[in-house]
Amino acid sequence: MSRTDALVEADWVESKIGQPGYVIVEVDEDTSAYDKGHIPSAVKVDWKTDLQDPVRRDFVDKTGFEELLSKRGISNDDTVILYGGNNNWFAAYAYWYFKLYGHEKVVLLDGGRKKWELDSRELSTDVPSRAKTSYTAKEQDASLRAKRDEVVDAIGKRNLIDVRSPDEFSGKLLAPAHLPQEQAQRGGHIPTAKNVPWSKAANEDGTFKSDADLTTLYKEEARVDGSKDTIAYCRIGERSAHTWFVLHEILGLPNVKNYDGSWTEYGSLVGVPIELGEGK
Amino acid sequence: MSQDGCGAPAGGVTITADAASKEAVVEGRVLRGATPVTTGYARLRGSGDEFVAEVPLGDDGGFRFFAAPGDWTLVVLAPGGIRDERVVSANIGQITKVEIAV
Numbered sequence: 001m002s003r004t005d006a007l008v009e010a011d012w013v014e015s016k017i018g019q020p021g022y023v024i025v026e027v028d029e030d031t032s033a034y035d036k037g038h039i040p041s042a043v044k045v046d047w048k049t050d051l052q053d054p055v056r057r058d059f060v061d062k063t064g065f066e067e068l069l070s071k072r073g074i075s076n077d078d079t080v081i082l083y084g085g086n087n088n089w090f091a092a093y094a095y096w097y098f099k100l101y102g103h104e105k106v107v108l109l110d111g112g113r114k115k116w117e118l119d120s121r122e123l124s125t126d127v128p129s130r131a132k133t134s135y136t137a138k139e140q141d142a143s144l145r146a147k148r149d150e151v152v153d154a155i156g157k158r159n160l161i162d163v164r165s166p167d168e169f170s171g172k173l174l175a176p177a178h179l180p181q182e183q184a185q186r187g188g189h190i191p192t193a194k195n196v197p198w199s200k201a202a203n204e205d206g207t208f209k210s211d212a213d214l215t216t217l218y219k220e221e222a223r224v225d226g227s228k229d230t231i232a233y234c235r236i237g238e239r240s241a242h243t244w245f246v247l248h249e250i251l252g253l254p255n256v257k258n259y260d261g262s263w264t265e266y267g268s269l270v271g272v273p274i275e276l277g278e279g280k
Numbered sequence: 281m282s283q284d285g286c287g288a289p290a291g292g293v294t295i296t297a298d299a300a301s302k303e304a305v306v307e308g309r310v311l312r313g314a315t316p317v318t319t320g321y322a323r324l325r326g327s328g329d330e331f332v333a334e335v336p337l338g339d340d341g342g343f344r345f346f347a348a349p350g351d352w353t354l355v356v357l358a359p360g361g362i363r364d365e366r367v368v369s370a371n372i373g374q375i376t377k378v379e380i381a382v
Contacts, residue, residue, distance in 0.1 A: 030290065033336070085336065117319050120359045165332050172348055176333045199331030204323070204357065 003211060006095075006249035008107045010116055013081055017041050023074050023130070026113065027084040027094040029238075037123030039083065039116065043072045043130065047090040047238065051097060057265075065101050065137045073130025076103070083109035083116070086238075087199075087206040093241035095249075096258055100145060102138025108245065114206035144244075146231045146257035148265055151190065152272055159230040160193035161222070163243045164263065168235070169195040171276045174267075175235065185267035188274040190233070195279055196222045198239045201246045214246055226253065233259035233266070290336040304370035307344040308378030310356055316341030317382060320358030327351060345370075356380050 016022040017040050024042040026034045034044040045051065050068050053060055060068065074080060080098060084091035091112055098106045109116070117123070146154075154160060167173040171187030189195070200217055201209055208214070218224045230247060232240040237260030244258040259266075266272065306324065310317040322343035323334040332352065335343045345352075347370040356364040362382045370376055 030336075033290070087334070114321060118321075118357060118359050166326065166328070166330055167332070167348055197330060204355070 001249045001252050003208075003250045006107060006245070007110050007208065008081065009110055010119060010121060013039065013083075013109050014121070016079075016081065021078055022081060023072070023078045024081045024083070025072070025074075025094070027082060027090045028086075028113075029090055030085065033085050033113065035125070037125055040122060040124040040126070041128050042083075043074075043128060045072070045094060047093060051094065057261075059097065059100075059140075062101065062137045062139060065097075066135045069135035069137070070133050073133055074135060075133045076136060077105070079105040079107065081107055081109060083112045085113045087114060087202050087242070088112035089198075089238045089242050092245045093238040096144065096241045096244055100140050102141065108249075111205055111207040118205055143255070144248075144257055146233075146259040148259075148261050148269065150257075151231055151233070151259050151261075151266065152269075154229075154231055155190060155273065156192045158228050159224050160190050161224065161230060161232045161240075161243060161247075162189045162193040162195050162263075163198040163232055163234045163240050164189075164195070165197055165199075166195060166278070168263070169193075169197075170278055185264060186274055187267065188276045189263075189279065190266060191273050191275040193233075193275075193279065194222050194224070196224075196243070198234070198242045201243060208246065208250060211250065214251055218247065218251070229255040229257070231257045231259050233262040235263045236260070237262045290338045301373050303346045304349045304372045305344060305375040306347055306352065306354065306368050306370050306378065307342065307375055308354075308380060310337055310341040310343070310358065310364075310380045310382060312382050317358050317362075320356060320362070323355040323357070325353040325355060329353070354378060356382070358382060 024039050025045055026038050026042045027045045027047055029047055031046050082091040082095050095108050162169050169189045174187050232243040234240040240258050247253045248256040318339055320337045321334055324332040324345050326332050333345055349371050351367055351369050354366055354368045364380050368376055
């Protein structure tokens with residue numbers, strides 16, 4: 001993969017509004033954002049109620065994903081254009097999810113909702129009506145997703161990239177600073193993890209930095225070892241999906257996984273090692 | 281808005297009196313004259329200029345952060361190339377209020 005395969009600009013997206021074969025999808029944590037105004041013709045996906053199993057902590061399964069996309073009127077051959085708020089965190093998470101279930105043609109709008117709004121581009125409150133489809137997903141691609149035992153085993157062996165803020169990484173905060181801090185789990189990070197906050201990969205308007213800047217960030221500043229496999233994690237796996245997108249889709253690094261259990265799982269495991277402070 | 285996620289609702293998470301006594305809160309509003317700026321973003325950066333958090337502005341132009349104690353850089357972005365940057369301080373048990381005119 002490369003930037004041109006995975007990332008699209010707003011002008012291109014505007015040219016695809018209402019075009020057959022293209023489905024624009026807004027993915028937000030806060031779905032009231034969609035309801036207040038969205039890119040014309042866009043359909044809505046709620047990262048939690050649509051993409052998470054309602055009982056277990058896991059994704060919706062293959063059947064659930066097929067039902068979701070069928071209901072949204074998305075066909076296997078459609079090009080899905082994803083965008084969302086929070087600097088595309090949840091849109092990147094959905095992108096990773098579409099890839100997990102084998103959707104071939106999926107792209108991400110650079111800058112997402114934020115850049116679209118800051119550019120004063122058109123937003124609509126009209127909810128499109130799309131005919132139901134019969135979507136068929138593939139089995140989950142395990143090469144893109146890390147689970148807890150694999151993460152514990154990766155300590156000291158693979159690149160572990162903690163993409164949370166420095167204060168979350170050090171254990172000073174347990175959640176991002178716009179959220180209350182009461183949490184049940186321990187603070188800190190996985191030993192040997194490097195702290196490369198997701199935000200270092202993004203410009204202030206939410207667009208991704210240039211390939212040259214991203215290469216400098218990960219290979220030179222963070223000294224990510226290109227000869228090793230990589231696992232990215234954050235608190236619940238959406239910010240790390242943003243970093244997974246940068247490493248795997250923009251920079252084209254092979255063998256990059258997202259650990260969606262992330263710190264809310266790891267920081268609650270009994271007996272696993274935890275490191276505090278700035279890291280080594 | 282679920283707090284299971286890491287994102288922020290427009291305006292920031294609602295605060296209770298109990299939470300206010302335990303948290304270091306920075307909150308404020310963005311106004312154009314007397315009119316709230318409802319499309320835009322407030323971002324908090326740390327002492328090393330690193331990103332800490334960001335919230336979309338609320339219907340009242342408001343934003344709220346639960347920070348650690350200390351000094352922070354607050355940046356507001358809005359359509360039309362509007363950008364405001366200033367230093368704010370947060371202290372446990374206090375709500376630091378900021379009003380930004382654009």
